[in-house]
Each structure stands twice: as C-alpha cells, then as structure tokens.
Amino acid sequence: MDLTEVCEGILKKCLGLKSGETFLVITDDVEKSLAEPLYLAGRALGAESMLMLMKERKRSGEEPPRAIAAALAAADAAICITQFSLTHTKARKEAVAGGTRLATMPGITEDMFLNGAITANYNEVKTLTGRVTDLLDHGRQVSIEKEGHRLTFSVDGRSGIPSTGVYTQSGESGNLPSGEAFIAPIEGTASGEILVDGSVVGVGRLDATLLLTVDHGRLVGAKGEGADRLLQILGDGKGRSVAEFGIGTNRWARITGNVLEDEKVYGTVHIAFGSNLTFGGTVEAGVHIDCVFRNPDVSIDGRTVMKKGEIILDE
Structure with a gap:
C-alpha cells in the first residue's frame, strides 16, 4: 500500500x-x-x-x-x-x-x-479505554507509586475523558493514533514525586530517569535527563501546573520518543503540566507538556487499579 x-x-x-x-x-x-x-x-x-x-x-x-x-x-x-x-x-x-x-x-x-499504535484493533482499544475512563469518572483520590516515589492528587468531581481512536459521531475528538483515558486533577492538590523513564515532550525518549517534585499542584523541582529543557519549556508561571493524569490503553503502541504514541502505550501512565482548560480544568497556560513513565502502581480511593503497569479491572 x-x-x-x-x-x-x-x-x-x-x-x-x-x-x-x-x-x-x-x-x-x-x-x-x-x-x-x-x-x-x-x-x-x-x-x-x-x-x-x-x-x-x-x-x-x-x-x-x-x-x-x-x-x-x-x-x-x-x-x-x-x-x-x-x-x-x-x-x-x-x-x-x-x-x-x-x-x-x-x-x-x-x-x-x-506501524505500532495505528495498527491496533480499535474495537479492543475502545472497550478498554471506556472501562478505564469509568474508573477515573468515579474516583476521588489518586496515588501513583514507582520505585519508592509517590504522587497523590484529587480528581473529585472531575470527569474522565476517553481517547479511543474512533471519532465517528458528531463532536467526538482525540489523538490519532490513540488509546488513553485521562482526567484533569484538581488544581493545587498534587504533591509528591514522579520518576519519569519513558519520554517527555520537547526532550524525547529518555535514556536515564528524570525525577520531578510537585508541591500543591505545581512542579517545583526537576533532576535528571532533560530537567533543564523541561523547565525552560514550561517557564516559571502557569506552565508548571499539574494539568493531566492519563493511562495508556493501546497494546500495539511503542515507546518511540514521540509522545503521540508513547502516552498510548499499555503499561504506562503520564502526567502533564500546563493547560487543562479544554478538558475540565481551570488552567490556561499556552503550553501542555506530557511526561510518560512505565510500569507504576496506581490506586484510586485505596483500590489498586494498576500493578507494575498491568491494569486491574473488576470482572
């Protein structure tokens, strides 16, 4: 072809x-x-x-x-x-x-x-994305842990957003290729650390880890590969706000260094900084930068929904 x-x-x-x-x-x-x-x-x-x-x-x-x-x-x-x-x-x-x-x-x-994510069985991706979106929809408090580092935040009252790769009805939208469920954390509630080992927009695929420190919903420190570049892109203002939490749902996706595909990889989650006004948040920063990391543990309201990257759903 x-x-x-x-x-x-x-x-x-x-x-x-x-x-x-x-x-x-x-x-x-x-x-x-x-x-x-x-x-x-x-x-x-x-x-x-x-x-x-x-x-x-x-x-x-x-x-x-x-x-x-x-x-x-x-x-x-x-x-x-x-x-x-x-x-x-x-x-x-x-x-x-x-x-x-x-x-x-x-x-x-x-x-x-x-190749990769775009070759997915999108019926399967759509089904899994919908179920993960339901978890986000009904959640209040999220905790992410990876190698001893932990980030917590509230999503109480916010709606999960599915990006399924299938946009055949009026007003549907999302990325292509796709496969993620995401949500806007409540502004000011995120605190802790994130160990990023996948990729970062503007930096690319990471060969070493990047440790991010968040306090009261704002990125306050970065250490490791790409740290200076990330802080430069985000600036000193609203760009440092925690904007998004997302879970990849596409088993065909690969870590390539391009976040369009990276954030869709099954077994990854991502945290983004900057704007979230367009999907339920309140921040308009003129920038939106995703940071992807692999195989974390994720709990919502104390219930484990991801263990070392494997999504856990009630049957």
Whole structure:
C-alpha cells in the first residue's frame, strides 16, 4: 500500500468519513508532506477535501490563527497534523462543541502511519479505554507509586475523558493514533514525586530517569535527563501546573520518543503540566507538556487499579 491508501483506511475506520462531507486537513511546513496523502485520501473517498497550511507553532497548546479556528469549526471532519499539538487549544474545543469530528496527529512520522499504535484493533482499544475512563469518572483520590516515589492528587468531581481512536459521531475528538483515558486533577492538590523513564515532550525518549517534585499542584523541582529543557519549556508561571493524569490503553503502541504514541502505550501512565482548560480544568497556560513513565502502581480511593503497569479491572 502507498501512504494515500493507508490514509483512506484511517479516514474510514477512525473518522467515518463519507462522500459529500467537508473534510479539512490542517498542517504546517514541518508536517505538510504527510498531510498531503490525507488530503488526497479524503478526495478519493468523495469528500470535499481541503488542505490549510500555517506557520508552525512554538510549543504544544499554542492556539492556531483565527482563520484556522474558523475553518475547523465549519468542517464536518478534520485532522490536525502539525509539529506541535493543537489538542489542548480553544480552537479544537470550540470546533468539537459545534459538531466537528476531529483528530489531532502532532509530530507523527511516516513510520507511525504504518506501524505500532495505528495498527491496533480499535474495537479492543475502545472497550478498554471506556472501562478505564469509568474508573477515573468515579474516583476521588489518586496515588501513583514507582520505585519508592509517590504522587497523590484529587480528581473529585472531575470527569474522565476517553481517547479511543474512533471519532465517528458528531463532536467526538482525540489523538490519532490513540488509546488513553485521562482526567484533569484538581488544581493545587498534587504533591509528591514522579520518576519519569519513558519520554517527555520537547526532550524525547529518555535514556536515564528524570525525577520531578510537585508541591500543591505545581512542579517545583526537576533532576535528571532533560530537567533543564523541561523547565525552560514550561517557564516559571502557569506552565508548571499539574494539568493531566492519563493511562495508556493501546497494546500495539511503542515507546518511540514521540509522545503521540508513547502516552498510548499499555503499561504506562503520564502526567502533564500546563493547560487543562479544554478538558475540565481551570488552567490556561499556552503550553501542555506530557511526561510518560512505565510500569507504576496506581490506586484510586485505596483500590489498586494498576500493578507494575498491568491494569486491574473488576470482572
């Protein structure tokens, strides 16, 4: 198969794209070579396919131009294939609120189009993601432990968000490839330490560990591989706020150094810092940086739901 044929399959399976619908691909100079096969695939499926090119953003979570936001809101279905993520932006939130089916593919590579997470049985991923989302929905207090380091926070009253990889209904959205359930911790409640050994946005795949210290919902210290770079990206303000807790649910995903796939890996969890206004939180920071780590223990309200990376569900 050439890449356009692969993209046709993705658009049918994951977005349910139909002939006659308006389909928009948003891209930048970095990712445009991979955006064009998506545009051509949409055209081949009979959609009114459009391609918009913008200047690349400086970091994940930065808003696109107003014209891009307006075009997203007017489309039946859309894919954002950009260097940095548009997932946690008001533009995406407003588009899906108006009914756009929308997938984001930040930093995707040609290898990721053909291998790993995107080849998943998405019916299986959707089922597991839904069950993990239910755990988050009904939880109040979360504890994460790894190699003697522990982080705790409240999610009381917050809703879990499924990112299943299947966005065929009006207003559904998430990453492609996908497979995660995530939630916005209550601001100011997270305290403890996180031992990161997977990857960090802006740093890449880690060869050594990164120890993060959190106090009252804010990152106050970082030591190890990528520490200086992470702090530089987040800045000294709201970017250091604990924004997200997520659990990977895709058994086909790999740790590649690209968080688009890394945070979906079964057996991993991730903590993100920065904005969470678009999925139930209150922080708007203009940046959103995920930190992925492997095989932790996770408990919700005292019940173990993950043991050394293995998800534990009630039958």
